[in-house]
Amino acid sequence: MTPAPFIPLGSLPRTTLAAWLAQGQLGLRTGPLTFRIHTREAIVAENLQLLYPHHLVANDPPFADFHVSIERPRGLRRWLRPQVEFRLDGFAPFLSLPAPQAFALLEWGMNWCIASHCHQYLLLHAAVLARGDDAVLLPAPPGAGKSTLCAYLSHRGWRLLSDELALIDPDTGQVCGLARPVNLKNAAIGVIRGVLPDTRLSTPVPDTKKGTVAHLAPPAEAVMEAGRAATLRWIVTPRYVAGSALLTERIARPEALAMLIDNAFNYDVLGASAFAVLTGLLGRAPAIDLQYALLEDARQWFEALRP
Amino acid sequence: MKAPTTAWSPATLAGLLADPAQLATLDERGWDTLIRLARRANVLGKLAITAQDLPADALPAACRPHIRAALALSARQARAVGWEIECLRDALDELGLPLVLLKGAAYLAAGLPFARGRFFSDVDILVPRQRIAEVEGVLLKHGWAGTHHDAYDQRYYRQWMHELPPMRHLRRGTVVDVHHRILPLTARFDPDPVSMLEQAIPATHCEGVRVLAPADMLLHSATHLFHEGELPNGFRDLLDLDGLFRHFGAQDTDFEQTLDRRARQLHLATPLAFARHQCARLLGTPVCPANPPGSSLTDALYTRALHPHHPLIDRPGSGLARWLLYVRAHWLRMPPHLLAWHLGHKALCRNATREQL
Numbered sequence: 059m060t061p062a063p064f065i066p067l068g069s070l071p072r073t074t075l076a077a078w079l080a081q082g083q084l085g086l087r088t089g090p091l092t093f094r095i096h097t098r099e100a101i102v103a104e105n106l107q108l109l110y111p112h113h114l115v116a117n118d119p120p121f122a123d124f125h126v127s128i129e130r131p132r133g134l135r136r137w138l139r140p141q142v143e144f145r146l147d148g149f150a151p152f153l154s155l156p157a158p159q160a161f162a163l164l165e166w167g168m169n170w171c172i173a174s175h176c177h178q179y180l181l182l183h184a185a186v187l188a189r190g191d192d193a194v195l196l197p198a199p200p201g202a203g204k205s206t207l208c209a210y211l212s213h214r215g216w217r218l219l220s221d222e223l224a225l226i227d228p229d230t231g232q233v234c235g236l237a238r239p240v241n242l243k244n245a246a247i248g249v250i251r252g253v254l255p256d257t258r259l260s261t262p263v264p265d266t267k268k269g270t271v272a273h274l275a276p277p278a279e280a281v282m283e284a285g286r287a288a289t290l291r292w293i294v295t296p297r298y299v300a301g302s303a304l305l306t307e308r309i310a311r312p313e314a315l316a317m318l319i320d321n322a323f324n325y326d327v328l329g330a331s332a333f334a335v336l337t338g339l340l341g342r343a344p345a346i347d348l349q350y351a352l353l354e355d356a357r358q359w360f361e362a363l364r365p
Numbered sequence: 366m367k368a369p370t371t372a373w374s375p376a377t378l379a380g381l382l383a384d385p386a387q388l389a390t391l392d393e394r395g396w397d398t399l400i401r402l403a404r405r406a407n408v409l410g411k412l413a414i415t416a417q418d419l420p421a422d423a424l425p426a427a428c429r430p431h432i433r434a435a436l437a438l439s440a441r442q443a444r445a446v447g448w449e450i451e452c453l454r455d456a457l458d459e460l461g462l463p464l465v466l467l468k469g470a471a472y473l474a475a476g477l478p479f480a481r482g483r484f485f486s487d488v489d490i491l492v493p494r495q496r497i498a499e500v501e502g503v504l505l506k507h508g509w510a511g512t513h514h515d516a517y518d519q520r521y522y523r524q525w526m527h528e529l530p531p532m533r534h535l536r537r538g539t540v541v542d543v544h545h546r547i548l549p550l551t552a553r554f555d556p557d558p559v560s561m562l563e564q565a566i567p568a569t570h571c572e573g574v575r576v577l578a579p580a581d582m583l584l585h586s587a588t589h590l591f592h593e594g595e596l597p598n599g600f601r602d603l604l605d606l607d608g609l610f611r612h613f614g615a616q617d618t619d620f621e622q623t624l625d626r627r628a629r630q631l632h633l634a635t636p637l638a639f640a641r642h643q644c645a646r647l648l649g650t651p652v653c654p655a656n657p658p659g660s661s662l663t664d665a666l667y668t669r670a671l672h673p674h675h676p677l678i679d680r681p682g683s684g685l686a687r688w689l690l691y692v693r694a695h696w697l698r699m700p701p702h703l704l705a706w707h708l709g710h711k712a713l714c715r716n717a718t719r720e721q722l
Contacts, residue, residue, distance in 0.1 A: 120394040148674070329444065
């Protein structure tokens with residue numbers, strides 16, 4: 059029996075999507091990875107349709123990298139203020155969350171799967187954007203405005219590879235894309251709604267551990283080109299500072315190395331090869347600290363970058 | 366969709382984990398299930414080590430990244446444990462005590478071939494009971510700090526158990542379990558740890574470090590599987606026993622007799638009979654035929670508990686079986702009044718170990 063072909067998720071009727079999800083047979087491709095998802099939560103199907111229309115899916119693909127589920131834990135909580143749990147092969151790494159957070163939990167769970175298992179890559183906590191085959195790495199601590207800037211640039215000429223996770227192939231030093239939705243928090247949701255009114259944004263979910271969160275759909279072209287690996291040419295640590303002029307400062311290589319190691323999920327796992335990847339990267343890519351207040355100023359600065 | 370249970374029996378899985386030729390027969394769908402089961406059973410490292418011996422084209426392209434990732438993890442583990450062992454050896458050196466390793470770290474240090482790629486999290490060591498306070502002091506000085514600070518847990522470990530509360534290194538986050546006995550102080554069996562320490566032998570792959578003599582090593586592993594209440598790694602631990610039987614059996618034709626003699630000396634004949642029975646029954650391990658201990662009920666319980674715990678192959682009653690074995694193990698570990706008290710405490714004060722999002 060030949061396996062069912064992969065088709066764009068948006069071409070599926072809602073009932074078909076819901077049925078594949080309920081049977082645990084939906085295989086969803088994101089960059090190099092396939093997630094097989096099992097859930098009966100309607101909010102997950104709704105958000106997948108809204109945010110993943112261009113991603114390829116198949117019914118019951120023979121191989122998936124991760125088999126995940128969003129399920130209601132047993133017991134009274136099933137009915138009384140229902141909760142949902144993320145599981146990988148039956149294992150629940152997190153405490154359960156209120157059912158309205160089901161889709162956000164799926165996104166976080168998928169991040170966890172990658173960050174704690176995909177040691178075929180050097181994994182950095184950073185956004186990645188590309189222009190053609192030249193990519194910029196945006197590592198930054200939470201609250202620095204990394205996701206907001208990444209969301210904005212991804213609709214202004216830059217191709218979104220990833221909002222949270224940089225997957226670097228240790229052999230080639232190239233970075234792979236996931237092209238998944240951008241996770242926006244709190245004030246960033248309103249900002250993006252204001253500057254990118256024509257984009258698809260999920261209904262904000264209040265009271266999560268990270269505050270109010272919403273997800274922004276990646277542009278169609280970014281999804282179609284997710285398989286196109288890129289070479290990192292620049293490292294930029296963005297810092298949003300209200301009212302500030304745009305200021306940049308070169309980060310010395312030793313400091314930049316320490317910062318990248320800090321942002322790596324699996325530096326300890328890859329050891330010497332991770333060190334080689336990062337020093338190689340710093341040999342060709344300047345590391346720059348960028349302080350900005352206006353997204354448009356930042357966009358112009360990024361546009362002027364030359365490899 | 367459930368996989369047929371017989372298709373993924375412990376013996377089938379063990380065969381696949383050990384034999385590249387059997388792996389080569391799997392299609393993509395077979396690999397999909399195998400990787401899921403191996404990941405959950407914590408034996409992905411073993412799978413990767415075996416798959417490494419396959420020609421690249423015998424492995425579906427989609428699986429290769431997982432094998433590569435697991436190889437990286439197992440290399441990291443070998444590096445980290447090697448370093449940890451050196452640090453522990455240097456600390457115990459100050460007391461003039463040799464470092465005696467148990468379980469996973471011991472298999473690694475002894476270079477046992479079946480343990481290549483074995484994942485484990487803590488390093489277990491055995492020290493003389495009368496020196497336990499000094500050992501705790503010197504480890505503190507070298508950066509390991511006690512965990513389990515609440516009064517109940519402190520009492521649980523110090524009055525009843527065979528080990529100190531786990532000690533975590535302040536900088537590296539690694540955990541060492543310091544054992545001074547083989548079984549809890551409150552257990553019904555009382556194997557003599559002194560003679561096990563005295564008969565410990567140098568570890569071939571680690572200078573200045575000791576491991577238990579072959580028969581003692583197997584008896585210790587058997588005793589743990591028999592007494593352990595929680596069996597999240599039951600399948601992996603069963604594979605250890607199988608590996609120990611086969612490896613030492615092949616090296617020494619008198620191994621089974623030595624085992625019997627040591628088991629009698631140490632009062633561990635029951636766990637040994639249990640280990641032989643379960644290994645032969647579930648994995649087809651070549652062992653001396655033993656009178657099966659327990660009953661068809663315990664066999665049914667262990668069949669469930671010693672499979673990888675995965676929704677694909679869990680059977681009706683798997684959860685109940687694991688709970689009954691948990692109670693049984695505690696029954697063996699402590700007298701009834703303590704058991705009732707302990708289970709009551711655990712039921713009321715269940716601590717979530719999972720991450721809060």
